[in-house]
Amino acid sequence: MLGLNKSYKGFNHLICAITLVLENSDILTYICKGLYVEIAIQCGTTVASVERNIRTAKEVIWRNCNENVLQSIFRDQYDAKIPNNAIFIDGLTDFIKLMINDELASR
Numbered sequence: 001m002l003g004l005n006k007s008y009k010g011f012n013h014l015i016c017a018i019t020l021v022l023e024n025s026d027i028l029t030y031i032c033k034g035l036y037v038e039i040a041i042q043c044g045t046t047v048a049s050v051e052r053n054i055r056t057a058k059e060v061i062w063r064n065c066n067e068n069v070l071q072s073i074f075r076d077q078y079d080a081k082i083p084n085n086a087i088f089i090d091g092l093t094d095f096i097k098l099m100i101n102d103e104l105a106s107r
Contacts, residue, residue, distance in 0.1 A: 003064025010057025013039050013050050014092070021093045028093075031086045051085065058088045 004011055016039045020027055027034045036047045043050070062070070062082045071078045074091040083091070 002061045002069070004057055004061050008053070008057050008060065009049070010053035013043060013053050014057055014089070016042055017054065017089050018093050018096060021089060022096065028086060028090055054085050054089070058082060058085060
């Protein structure tokens with residue numbers, strides 16, 4: 001759907017980032033000293049690698065994904081230009097929260 005496969009290191013870093021933000025949205029406030037550090041610890045890498053790999057994954061998604069899909073995920077935050085990592089992670093996390101809420105409401 002998003003055009004990013006598991007061969008990118010940023011794929012796992014994005015999954016970890018979304019999971020951490022779902023657990024504690026405040027961690028996104030301090031992305032470099034909070035979120036990236038926690039991902040680096042969990043993934044056994046450096047903060048710089050986490051930032052770079054998420055940026056690369058974001059760019060691949062922005063290049064490969066259908067514009068309508070991006071608009072539906074990022075809604076009012078959508079812009080044709082690539083967002084920064086914090087806005088990107090926040091948008092994905094909000095979309096997943098909406099999907100979870102819709103699923104729970106339909107039960």
